[in-house]
Amino acid sequence: MKLSNKLIVLILLLVALPMTGIGLYAIYMSVDNNRYQFNNRLKNQVAQQAFTLEHYFSDTHSILELLSRNTSLIEYIQRSQNNQRYTLLLPQILDNFAQYIQSYPKIDEIQLIRPNGLIDARLAADFSPINEQWLTQTSWFDKLDQTIDLQFIFASEQPMFPSLYAIRKLELANKSHWGYLLIKVNPETIHNVIHNIVGDSGINVLVDRQGEILVSSFSYPSRKLPQYLNNQLQSTSANLIQTYFNDQDLLIAKQPINGDFVLATAVPSNELAITKHISYIVLFAVLISMLLTSWLIFFSLEKLILKPIAQLNAASKSIASGKLVMRLPSNRNDEMGRLFESFNRMVNSIKQARSSIEDYKDHLEEKVQSRTLALQNANRELTQARILAEQASELKSRFLANMSHEIRTPLTAICGFTEQALVHQNDAQLRNELLEKVLSSSNHLMSLISDILDLSKIESGKLEVESISVELSQMLTELSNIAEKLCQEKALAFTINLADALPAKFKSDPTRLKQILINLVSNAVKFTHEGSIKIEVAYDPLSQHLSFSILDTGIGLSTKAQAKLFQPFVQADSSTTRKYGGTGLGLAVSQSLAECLAGSISVRSQEGKGSVFTLTLDLSQQQVANLTSITLNNSLLKKATTQLDLSTAEILLAEDNPDNQRLIQLILAPTKVNIQVVNNGQEAVEKCLIEDFDLVLMDMQMPIMGGLEATQLIRQTGFEQPIIALTANVMREEISHYLEQGCNGHIAKPIDSSILLETLAKYLLNDNQQAQAIDFEQIAANLKNNEDVQQLTDEFSRKLPGQLAEMQQALNSEDFQQLALIAHTLKGNSASFGKQELAKPAAELEQAAYTCNISLVQKKFVNLQSLITSQNFKEA
Numbered sequence: 001m002k003l004s005n006k007l008i009v010l011i012l013l014l015v016a017l018p019m020t021g022i023g024l025y026a027i028y029m030s031v032d033n034n035r036y037q038f039n040n041r042l043k044n045q046v047a048q049q050a051f052t053l054e055h056y057f058s059d060t061h062s063i064l065e066l067l068s069r070n071t072s073l074i075e076y077i078q079r080s081q082n083n084q085r086y087t088l089l090l091p092q093i094l095d096n097f098a099q100y101i102q103s104y105p106k107i108d109e110i111q112l113i114r115p116n117g118l119i120d121a122r123l124a125a126d127f128s129p130i131n132e133q134w135l136t137q138t139s140w141f142d143k144l145d146q147t148i149d150l151q152f153i154f155a156s157e158q159p160m161f162p163s164l165y166a167i168r169k170l171e172l173a174n175k176s177h178w179g180y181l182l183i184k185v186n187p188e189t190i191h192n193v194i195h196n197i198v199g200d201s202g203i204n205v206l207v208d209r210q211g212e213i214l215v216s217s218f219s220y221p222s223r224k225l226p227q228y229l230n231n232q233l234q235s236t237s238a239n240l241i242q243t244y245f246n247d248q249d250l251l252i253a254k255q256p257i258n259g260d261f262v263l264a265t266a267v268p269s270n271e272l273a274i275t276k277h278i279s280y281i282v283l284f285a286v287l288i289s290m291l292l293t294s295w296l297i298f299f300s301l302e303k304l305i306l307k308p309i310a311q312l313n314a315a316s317k318s319i320a321s322g323k324l325v326m327r328l329p330s331n332r333n334d335e336m337g338r339l340f341e342s343f344n345r346m347v348n349s350i351k352q353a354r355s356s357i358e359d360y361k362d363h364l365e366e367k368v369q370s371r372t373l374a375l376q377n378a379n380r381e382l383t384q385a386r387i388l389a390e391q392a393s394e395l396k397s398r399f400l401a402n403m404s405h406e407i408r409t410p411l412t413a414i415c416g417f418t419e420q421a422l423v424h425q426n427d428a429q430l431r432n433e434l435l436e437k438v439l440s441s442s443n444h445l446m447s448l449i450s451d452i453l454d455l456s457k458i459e460s461g462k463l464e465v466e467s468i469s470v471e472l473s474q475m476l477t478e479l480s481n482i483a484e485k486l487c488q489e490k491a492l493a494f495t496i497n498l499a500d501a502l503p504a505k506f507k508s509d510p511t512r513l514k515q516i517l518i519n520l521v522s523n524a525v526k527f528t529h530e531g532s533i534k535i536e537v538a539y540d541p542l543s544q545h546l547s548f549s550i551l552d553t554g555i556g557l558s559t560k561a562q563a564k565l566f567q568p569f570v571q572a573d574s575s576t577t578r579k580y581g582g583t584g585l586g587l588a589v590s591q592s593l594a595e596c597l598a599g600s601i602s603v604r605s606q607e608g609k610g611s612v613f614t615l616t617l618d619l620s621q622q623q624v625a626n627l628t629s630i631t632l633n634n635s636l637l638k639k640a641t642t643q644l645d646l647s648t649a650e651i652l653l654a655e656d657n658p659d660n661q662r663l664i665q666l667i668l669a670p671t672k673v674n675i676q677v678v679n680n681g682q683e684a685v686e687k688c689l690i691e692d693f694d695l696v697l698m699d700m701q702m703p704i705m706g707g708l709e710a711t712q713l714i715r716q717t718g719f720e721q722p723i724i725a726l727t728a729n730v731m732r733e734e735i736s737h738y739l740e741q742g743c744n745g746h747i748a749k750p751i752d753s754s755i756l757l758e759t760l761a762k763y764l765l766n767d768n769q770q771a772q773a774i775d776f777e778q779i780a781a782n783l784k785n786n787e788d789v790q791q792l793t794d795e796f797s798r799k800l801p802g803q804l805a806e807m808q809q810a811l812n813s814e815d816f817q818q819l820a821l822i823a824h825t826l827k828g829n830s831a832s833f834g835k836q837e838l839a840k841p842a843a844e845l846e847q848a849a850y851t852c853n854i855s856l857v858q859k860k861f862v863n864l865q866s867l868i869t870s871q872n873f874k875e876a
Contacts, residue, residue, distance in 0.1 A: 007298060007301055007302075007306070008298060011294045011297055011298055012294065015290070015293065015294050015297060019286070019290040019293075020287065020290060024283065038251075038267075039240060039251075039253075041198065042198060042240070042251065042253040042265060042267060043239065043240070043253050045196075045198050045253070045265050046239075046253040046254065046255045046263060046264075046265040047255060049193045049194075049196065049204070049255075049263055049265065050255035050256075050257055050263050052189070052193050053190065053193055053206075053257045053258075053261075053263060054257060054258060056189050056190065057152065057257065057258040058258075060106075060152075060164075060166045060183065060185055061150060061166065063100065063104055063107070063166075063183065064150065064166050064168045064181065064183050065150075065168065067096075067100055067110070067168075067181060067183070068168045068170065068181050070093075070096050072089055072092045072093050072096055073093055073096070073112070073181070075089060076089040076090070076093055076112075077170060077172065077178050077179075078172070078173070080120075080178075081172055081178070090120075090121055093112065093121050094121060094123050097110040097121070097123040098123060101123065101125045105186075106185055106186045106188075106189070107125065107183055107184070107185060107186070108124065108125050108126075108163075108184045108185065108186050109122065109123070109124040109125065109182075109183070109184035110122070110123050110181075110182070110183055110184075111135075111180075111181075111182040111184075112179065112180075112181060112182075113135060113179050113180045113181075113182055114178075114179045115146070115177055115178070115179050115180070116134075117134045117135040117141055118133065118134055119132075119133055119134070119135065120179070138155070140153045140154075140155040140165065144167065144180065146169065146177055148169065149168065149169045150166070150167070150168055150169070151166075151167050151260075152164060152165065152166055152167075152258070152260065152261075153165045153167060154187075154208075154214040154215070156223075162187060162214060162215060163184060163185075163187060164184070164185045164187045164190065165182055165183070165184055165185070166182070166183045166185055167180050167181070167182050167183075168180065168181040168182075187215070190206070190215055191215065194206060194215045194216065194217050195217045197217050197265075198265060198267050199267055201267065201268050202217075202265065202266060202267040202268075203216070203217050203218045203246075203250075203265075203266050203267075204216065204217045204263070204264070204265050204266075205217070205218075205225075205263075205264050205266075206257070206261055206262070206263050206264075207225055207230065207233065207261065207262050207264070208260060208261055208262075209234065209260060209261075209262075210224070210230075211224050211225040211226075211227065211229075211230030211233075211234075212224050212225075213225060214261065218246070220246065225245075226245070228243075229243060229245055232252075233252075233254050233262045233264055234262065239253060239254060239255070240252070240253055241253075241254065242269070245266070248268050248269075248270075249268065249269040249270070250266040250267065250268060250269065251266060251267055251268075251269055252264050252265070252266040253265050253266070304334075304336065305336070308336045308339075308340070311328060312328065312339070312340070312343065314326075315327075315328055315343065319347060319350070324347055324350060324351045324354070326347070327344050327347065328340035328343055328344060414438050414442060417434045417435070417438045418434075418438055418837070420434050421434040421435055421438070465509040465512055465593075465596045465597060466509040466510075466511070466512075467507050467508065467509065468507065468508075468509070468510070469505050469506075469507060470505065470506055470507065470508050470510045470513065471504070471505055472502060472503060472504060472505065472506070472537075472630055473504070473630050473631065473632065475510060475513070475514060476496070476498070476535075476537065476630065476632060477632045478514065479514065479517050479518065479521070479535070480494075480496050480535070480632055482518060482521070483496075483521045483525075483533060483535065486521065486522065486525045487525060487532075487533050489525075490525060490528070490529075491530075492525065492528060492530070492531065492532055492533055493531070493532035493533070494532065494533050494534075495532065495533075495534045495535075496534070496535040496536075496537075496632070497534065497535070497536045497537070498536075498537050498629075498630050498632075499537060499538040499539055500629055501539060501541070501627040501628065501629070502537060502538075502539050502546075502627065502628065502629070502630045503539060503546065503619070503624045503625075503626065503627060504626045504627075504628050504630070505626070506546065506617075506619055506622065506624055507622050508597055508617065509596075509597060512593050512596070512597060513597060513617075515590075515593065516590045516593050516594055516597075516601075516615055517548055517550075517615065519586045519587070519589070519590045520548075520550045520590065520601075520613045520615065521533065521535070521550055522586075523586060523587070523613070524550050524551075524552035524554065524611070524613070525552075527552065527554040527555050527611075528552045528553055528554035528555075528610075529554070529555075530553070531552070531553025531554070531610070532552075532553055533550070533551070533552050534550075534551040534552075535548065535549070535550055535551075536548075536549040536551065537549075537630075539627070541627070543618075543620070544618070544619045544620040544624060545616050545617065545618060545619070545620075546616070546617045546619055547614055547615065547616045547617075548614065548615045549612055549613070549614045549615075550612070550613045550614075551610065551611075551612050552610050552611055552612075553609070553610040554610055554611060555607070555608065556605045556606050556607040556608050556609050556610055556611055557603065557605035557607060557611055558607045562603055562605060565587055565603060566587050566588055566591040566601070587601070590615075594615055594617075597617060598617065598618045598621065599615060599616050599617040599618060600615075600616055601613060601614065601615050601616075602614050602616070644670070644671045644757055644760075644761060645671065645672060646668075646671040646672060646673035646760060646761075646764055646765075647671075647672035647673065647674070649673050649674065649694045649695065649760075649764045650674045650676075650691075650692065650693050650694050651668075651673055651674070651675050651676075651693060651694060651695045651696065651697060651760070651764075652675075652676050652677075652678065652684060652687055652688065652691075652693045652695075652696045652697070653665075653675055653676070653677045653678070653697045654678050654679075654680070654681060654683070654684040654696065654697065654698045654699055654702065654707060654710065655677065655679075655697070655699045655702075655726065656679050656680055656699060656702040656703055656825075657699075657825050657828055657829060659795075659796055659825075659829045660699075660751075660828055660829065661677050663751070664697070664751065664756070665677070667751070667753050667756060667757070668756075668757075668760070671757070671760070673760070673764075676691075676693075679702070680702045680703055680704040680705055680710075681698075681702055681704065681705030681706055681707055681709055681710025681713075682704050682705040682710070684696065684698065684707075684710045684714070685705070685710050685713045685714055685717075688714045688717065688719050689717060693721060694721055694722075694763075694764055695721055695722045695723075695724065695760065695763055695764060696714070696721065696722070696723045696724070697724050697726055697747075698710060698711055698723055698724065698725055698726060698743070699726045699727070700725055700726065700727040700729070700738070701727070701824065703821065707725065707726075707727075708737075708738065708741055711723050711725075711738075711741055711742045711743055712741055712742060714742070715741075715742040722744040722745070722763045723742060723743050723744055724743065724744060724745050724746065724747055724759060724763075725738045725743045725745070725746040725747070726746075726747055726749060726751070727746060727747075727748065727749060728748070728749040728827075728828070744763070745759060745763075747759055749828060750828075796829055796830075796835070797835075800826075800838075800868050801868070803822060803825075803826055804864075804865060804868050804869075806822055807819055807822050807823065807845075807861060807864075808861075808865075810822065811857060811858065811861055814854065816849045816850070816852050816857065817849075819845070819849045819857070820846050820849035820850055823842045823843075823845040823846035823849060823864075824842075824846050826838065826842040827839050827842035827843045827846060830842060837867065838864070838867060838868070841860065841863050841864040841867055842864060844860045844863070844864075845857070845860040845861055845863075845864050848860040
């Protein structure tokens, strides 16, 4: 079946048939609704008319009943019964009749009648004289029923305009019949009601119980209705009647009136048929519209879809036959137009693909040769990459071998000298010399590990550099101080030359910049046996380059060595490594750091005569002003004093470890500082609330309340003085967290005496120049030989067996909290008193105690116990 035929069927099924059904249903509902409205209209009409007539009859009955109770009329009736001059009351009765006629305009005449029809009294509204004294000659007198108290009688005195008489039976006191009171009522109201018909051809009729037509809106040859129609009207089964009368089919609505009459309102049935005819005409119009709509839908679909599909089909056949010149019109701005555009693009793509295939066939040999050359080049590149990978592997293997040697060398020294120091405890001078060698080897090992970590961060892209203000004078002063000290150790001359115009300040990372320069100076000193070391600083305003040159008269470098100088894991040659040591990481790390600071390191050297290493920083991306002549601060070049006077300062120490409390007090004793000690954070908060302190040293890990929580509470009280964190957690994230919570700085554990003193001087001395002139390292060195410090260290060693017994007791009772507290105390004290080998096992035992894993705790305790007992400590 064609698509067009399918569309016709679909339109008929989905449009024509539903619309036809809807139209038929609408016609049916319309006819039914019209019939319902027509019936309701007929019922409402007869109900309204019946209500009007009921009110009319009821009002007339009320007037008649009121008149019958008139005292004059009652007295007249009684006198006439007794023949007592009752005629004297006639004027008064007539006067009463006149009042009623005047009050009720619808009354035409009032009569007082004897049972035999004699008129005793009469008064007409128009004052017309009486024609007959007796009513026996009237056509309606015979209808009077003495058994009925009230009755209405219609008299057909005029065609289609009958008179209405309301008659009230009058009785004597003994209930005997005296006569009648008659009111002739104007029938205009009844006439208006009867002649108010429904529509143009409707009829109204008022009949009595016998079917006699009393009033009607139409002429009928007989005064009585047919018996079948009267039976239907008198029936109470239905208010609507469908019947045939007066030569037409009628729909009659009936309503009883006053119990004696029936009001019938009728309309011909053909009026409803006219409504049906109109509905059928509307249905025919709907069907015609439906057919036209279906045709228009099909025509539109044929134009919009069928014809374009036919075009697309023809174009597809043309393309399938190999004719790629066929194109579809794409001027339509709809989905079909976009489909034609896509089809045309597809044809163009096919045409281009065919052209490409033909071109590919024509140049296949050339492409094969080109591909062969590309494969050869790729093979060469792979070979070179393999060689580079092997070289990198060899370099890393060599680096690991060097690292193994470099790390094992200071570790061997540390272990050996420490063991000898333990053996020669009684010889204080020898032990101090051994411990100084341990410290020197530890510093060398720390420097080595720092280089490895820096290189790792640089290669992983995780190295973070700051961009803050750098004071060139201060930085060069510190660098000169370090360089001069290194040169003095090897009896080398040292000079520093500064250009006349240098930036006083610029933005960089002062820590990393100082690290680079110290590394270059250290290398220069390391490879120079005699002669001098010189530092030159210059600035080029045009290029905005700041340069630091370190000149030495050392062994120099060959051209080959200079080429691989800044490669990681590489030194000038293996003989250099054997003679001078080192890992070859320093310059590689320095070059990488220089690049992070928007700079670079270059080298000029001549073997046997010396080298010049130059660090150049590019400052063109920042505003550099105030070029001036830089002078070094002599107070920094030469420490003038080893005295630190803090006698006017009040500080608070929050530390839970009694040994650490005594150690810090001993370190600070020469400064004469006023120090108060508390055991936990809660006591620190209470102290700060009642006393004023210039500085607080806050241990971060304490019982009851930790240092971090105490710092937050102290800051909330309005305390603004410095709070310094004492902590073994020196990770960048931890330190940043402490600073965010209110700390001003931190001091790492184990506590370095020189750092502690320098920190206190920084915050407590008002004169910055005075603080810079103090030799904190010398003060710290003096403390090492202090008898009290030495006594405290010995006391710590003697307490170790007792602490071990306390831990054993806590372990036996499974008091993990107490065990963790003792292990934490031991961890902090061991590092502070030179027993670093105990710090790690104590920390592992502390962590195990927090897990409450008894087997793990026992294992860590055995490790710590064996280490302590092997040291031959004696309990005090």
